[in-house]
Amino acid sequence: MKKILFFIFLTFNFLFSQVNSPEFYEKQIKILRDLDIESNFISSLVFVQSQQDIKSKHTKTLIDGIQEFSKITPMIRKILADQEVPEEILYLAMVESGLKVNSVSNAKAVGIWQFMRPTAKNLGLRIDAYVDERRDPVKSTYAAVNYLKELKAEFGKWYLAILAYNCGNGKLRQAIKQAGSDDLNILLDSDKRYLSLETRNFLRKILTLAFLANDRDFLIEKSASLVNYTLSNDFIKVDTPSSVSLKDIARILNIDLATFKKYNPHFKHNFTPPGKGYYMYIPLNKVAFFNEHFEVKKLTKVDTTIPMTKIYIVKAGDSLYKIARKHNTTIDSIRELNRIYKNHLSINQKILIPIKEKKNANIKTAQSNSKNYSNLVRN
Template sequence: MKKILLLLLFFNFLFAQINSPEFYERQIKILRDLDIESNFISNLVFVQSQQDIKSKHTKTLIDGMQNFSKITPMIRKIISEEEVPEEILYLAMVESGLKVNSVSNAKAVGIWQFMKPTAKNLGLRVDAYVDERRDPVKSTYAAIDYLKRMKAEFGKWYLAILAYNCGNGKLHQAIKEAGSDDLNVLLDSDKKYLSLETRNFLRKILTLSFLANDRDFLLAKDASLVNYALSNDFIKVDAPSSVSLKDIAKNLNISFATFKKYNPHFKHNFTPPGKGYYMYIPLNKVAFFDKYFKENKLAKVDTTIPMTKVYTVKAGDSLYKIAKNHHVSIDSIKELNRIYKNRLSINQKIIIPIKENKNANIKTAQSDSKNYSNFIRH
């Protein structure tokens, strides 16, 4: 015990020597924001793990700041409006690196990594036409709603974050076994009340939060990062039903790739049938949209959803060969499977569209009634 106390004092001293008083205060504020006692900053395992986490996940942080400048401002704005800790942004970074098309081995999707049943329970639409887990705005509201529910259930933000990773049932069990909800107790490496994945989940979020608040670190990486994520540059408008996304992009005078980047929730190259759906457009196109965009001039397209089959890639296969053998286009296979390169792996399972004449009987969900006031125009 004496040896452990001496080690804790040593690491605490070392930590204070390395970091400036201002940065130390910012770290303490982060802990307070998440209802964590300030003494956790000296937690031996946390201090020891930080260097490893930094080496493995610094790139995630920098990429999130540099490559997702259209997403981070939006998340920060919603977090501020919803009055939840700003550190929640780094939960998304740990989950997916802020990649809207991220898919886990367990089939969790989007920047917040929702499973399909959870997404639907939170009001996100996931069907043959759209997957709103890929919508960074709607999925962020859903993630915050979920975290608020967990905060109400457990009483502390760090517990809500742990529950986000392991589920509320497992967290209740862990607290019962530990006889405490104190973070130092729950993350005990010997007792293992929680899995290593869940224990490291919170440590990663804290480490990224600390790095993002380390001005010297950001300046050393890229001076522009100090002022990143200041404003969003897109807005939500009504989408015409059953029209080609390429026609919409053309009428907005933007590239199809740009339109898809702003609207990753569309599963196909057309908008869903039925009224009441939406799309995002760049902020600098709002005046053009209001003046020149005419829905009645866009041709309606066939919104038939093709039947599909699962194909296992064999040695010697290529996208060209598979497409030719199944009488479909390469683009249709790439779009359906969200394949962005032409390489395939042996034993990789891909979905092949099979054309048929019969329309899928899909009920169009009503648009979400929540007032996303800063992103919706009426």
């Protein structure tokens, strides 16, 4: 009885807040319409019942995404607008990764849009021994948009495209067939379980974050600065020559290497890839400086041979220092190769170790290194 009374109170409180906030209520309805969701979903028991819990658990995700990744959100918003995709898709990325470009899931999905390797390659993203464009926030966003457009074309509604993004189009087709309907309230039925709990919550989380982000009072309560988080981009894409040191590029641009890498997380090593020219991102406030001072002839070509690697399984008592010393390499080399940012290692964790090699052709070295990366991912 207490649970019933509490739920009635919660529902009443939620609906009452909408009555007293007509502007916010209209924003919520617009969000639902943008995603092809019937407006009555806002008061459905399926959604109301879970919203408070989601809000308490994922508010930090929204705040962190706004505050720490302010360089990424305007770029995503612009691409979504240019591609005529609902702006609420931004919150899909927040739910997937918290907008962290280096995010890697347990299933080895990578980047802010959490692409698995096969899906990313099918969408035209380059993944090899030199770069991983799943970590490029711009290219991966275009890939995600194209993928979502394909799903929208297949299922006809944006909320179905979002559900398919999480569970796969095959599972969604099966769920719709079992339910006999693509109505959202039916698909999210917790008793029938046409979709997994993860997928059911996926859309709810996105909606909750979108609602919170459009609640001016909520943002001001957290920090007045959050209201202006949709400021314009602060970086731009420019050409870069092949086989040159990132450190040299950063030096010419008069920025530190760590800052340059934050703008270019898709580079796997401290040099640009060999072959034809590639691209990089630089801060907008460096464009004039770049145009005036950046000359390719000032950059020395470097050896882009990638060290051969082997897979090492962490044992009890191991540390980065011990592993590096044992294999005659450096801690920094292991950190960079495995994108390890903390000192903690887990027993049975698999990491790549650079090993000494004789002079080999770049292509053979790269292929061997890629094979080890693939084995590490599969295992």
